[in-house]
Amino acid sequence: MSLTLPRWTSTASARSPEGFESFYKDVRGRLLLQTYALTGDLHASQRAVRDALVVAWHHWRKVTRLDEPEDYVRPLAWARAQRRSSARWWARREDVDAEARATLDALGKLSGTQRKVLLLTHLTSLPVDRMAREVGVTRATAERELQTASAQFALHRGVPSAAIRTVLEALAPDAGQVRWPRPSILMRAGSARRRAHTTIGVVVAVAAVALSGSLVTDAAGVRPELASKGILDGSASPTPTRAPAPPPPPPDPLTPEALLALDQVVGAYPGQWTEGTTSTNTEGDGLVFTCQAHRYADTKGIGALVRTFTAAAPAASAPKATGPATVGQSAEASADVTAAEKTYRTTVDWYAGCESPRVQLLATRRVVGVGDEATLMVLRAWNDPATTQVVGVARTGGLTTTVVDTRPAPKEPGAEPPDAVLESSAELLATAVTGLCTLPDHGECAGAPQLEEASPPPVGRHPELLVEADLPPVPGVTQPWVGTRASKVQDNPAATRCDKTTFTEPGVTGARTRTFVIPDAAELPPEFGLAETTGALPRKQAQRFVDDIRSSLDGCTDEVFGTDVERLAQEETGPRDLSVWRLTVEVSEKRSVRYLMAVVREGNAVAQLSFVPADDVSIGPAAFIALAHRAQERLGQLTSP
Incomplete structure (x- = not known):
């Protein structure tokens, strides 16, 4: 069954709750398809349709007098969906199939006006004049934008123009994907909204009556009609009151x-x-x-x-x-x-x-x-x-x-x-x-x-670890760094053959590790990448932890055959330590591997960082030392044991 062309028509009985229930069941699927195609955000679209229908029940008597009640609700739903939607929501959802993703991507390449005229043309039965008026453009502009939108969508989606409606209708979510609230729930919400608006009007009216009534008295200076009803002396029976309606949202203050x-x-x-x-x-x-x-x-x-x-x-002849x-x-x-x-x-x-x-x-x-x-x-x-x-x-x-x-x-x-x-x-x-x-x-x-x-603001579930935004670019490589999910430490990928440091010893708490690679750079060897491991220890044990690594690196050249160690930086200031080395390891008579390693301490938190370059591709020592300083800044977020 098509979700686009049928339209609900108003009758006298339609003004009843049963009429609203019929309207609700008839239009919700069409409105959901339209708002989903407009924003790509199914959750935001469903909420927008629901809230727009609450407003419709609030004004139901007025809505049912319209020739096309659906035309009243649709702009409300569209505006709310756009306000609430998250950018490229579908790109992060695994349950969006490839066909729907391709359709949403193609829609996303259109301007807002183009997308609206395309959807109004193919998913509603609005004539061109009313479609242009709803979008807020002239008829000539609407026709021009529709022509451009149809051509661009067909090109990006890889379908003929005649198939656009079919492709858009295929976006309709399965009934099992969407759980709609009962009509009675929406009517209660709409009634509460009506009471809230009425309450505001009553307050204004009471204030006006109080002001004008204070000027109306008889010759004796009293109000006999009110007194005779027991209102002035409080003898009249109190009128039952309803629970106060929730307050309406505050107005938008921005200008x-x-x-x-x-x-x-x-x-x-x-x-x-x-x-x-x-x-x-x-x-x-x-x-x-x-x-x-x-x-x-x-x-x-x-x-x-x-x-x-x-x-x-600037002009071409001007300085940059x-x-x-x-x-x-x-x-x-x-x-x-x-x-x-x-x-x-x-x-x-x-x-x-x-x-x-x-x-x-x-x-x-x-x-x-x-x-x-x-x-x-x-x-x-x-x-x-x-x-x-x-x-x-x-x-x-x-x-x-x-x-x-x-x-x-x-x-x-x-x-x-x-x-x-x-x-x-x-x-x-x-x-x-x-x-x-x-x-x-x-x-x-x-x-x-x-x-x-200031230190960089904490980010993510493990703010003590580096993130992609901390890493410097790799000269000659245009693909981005990608980090793995932080995990509990079993093996320490940042350790070297000189220190063989572990983070599983007694006393180490909160140990986490993460590695960074450039998976889209096919020319890089698989070992190219960066590893970081962090953990917390009691203060004195943390200092010994760093001292042991330094001692291992200082003696590595003599104790580990085929390994050369060069210290590049060392800083010690109270509760903070930072040391950086360059290690060269002979893997054969004709080939050596050179990599960088750092150990840092921030109070009782420690981190080890290592970078393995390719033969002719590296971030360089200066960038690695700067990265070690950033790791030290992040390390301050690690909770003390």
Whole structure:
């Protein structure tokens, strides 16, 4: 049976609860297919359809007077699905079959307007004029976008244009995949929503009556009609009251005027800038910035805005630009401060543990004096051309904002931007918070920002371990690092033939290990990669642990035939230790293997790190020493025994 063309029609009996039940059962499948095709997020789509139908029951008398009640519900469901959907949700689900995944991928390559006109054309029976009106464009624009969308979808999906409707209808989830609530549950929710709205109206009306009634008295200055009914003296029987309805969600406080303005960006980074679009970020996949994992950090938020700015390209004869090429700001409003705190942490996690390929976290700064909490992070995207991102995240009350500036990367690998650049970024973040402080939901505002060095924010279930975003690029290799899942230690893959260190001895707690490889680089040998093992010990035992490894490495050249050991770095400062060696091992008369190993201690937590290069492919000693320092920073997250 087709899920697209049948339409529910209103009758007199349709205004009854039975009529709503019939409407609910008839339209929910079509609306779910449409919202699923629009967003690719089945869970968000089902919730959106459910909530839209709750609103329909709230206004059921008005809805049933419409010629096409379904046309009232559909825009509500579509808007809610886009607001709640996670970007490329289907790409992470194993239960999405290949055909559906291909269809969703093809839809994802269309613009938001193209996707809407395509779905309205093939999954509804709307005429072109009404379809254009629902999308918010002219008929000519709708026809042009439909023609482009049909051609692009057919090309990306590999089907003829005549098969588009069939392919889209095949997305319909199986009945077994979806569990719908009973109609009575939706009607109760809609009735509660109606009572909540009525309560607000009654409060306003009572206030008006009280004001006007205080001016109406008889000659004696009393109100005999009210007194005769026992209302003034409280003798009348109390009217039964219902339990209070849940309060409606707070209104969206965000306004475009609260975001960064063009002159503020020019003030921070002098030059010719163009202000781009300002939107609620409901179009496309919603991924505006590199490392952004989802459309919104707060999927239950009450508002969101995004604005972008672009610098004019320099003339060919001009020196290479060093300032930012783009600046962007996002702002999210949460329902309360607790939700905003979680939104802030989620946003920081996106960048501290960036999952975008070949993006490295270079530095982290704590920003003091800006909002309730603020962090600045520097990232390097190693694609061609390489770019540097300075990302500022701040929270003030129930509002969270992110400011990202992207600029060409310096030639020196791993080089951080100068302090002046970070200070400019911090000042622009402070300006963004000042703008949000014009809104009612703000908390602490911004003064002169002060930057303090900070360890990278904790990421994941085992924040003491390195993540992909910590690893430097491998010269000549364009494929990304991939880390294995952290596991309990049985064998220590970071040990060398000199120390043979284990993390299973008595006293070691919380031991975990993880390895990193580049699986898509077919030219690299299988042994190429990085391994890290961590654990915690009582303080004195942790110091002995490090001393024993150092002693083993110092004597290895004499004691292990065919092994040469060179110490590259050693640092000892109170509770912190760091040592790095280069080992060369003869595996035959004509071939030697050279690799790098480090041991670090942070208080009572210890880690061993080893890197095995290929003959002519390596990250180099300097990058490995920097990585050992990052491992030491992460190690501070290991819980003490």
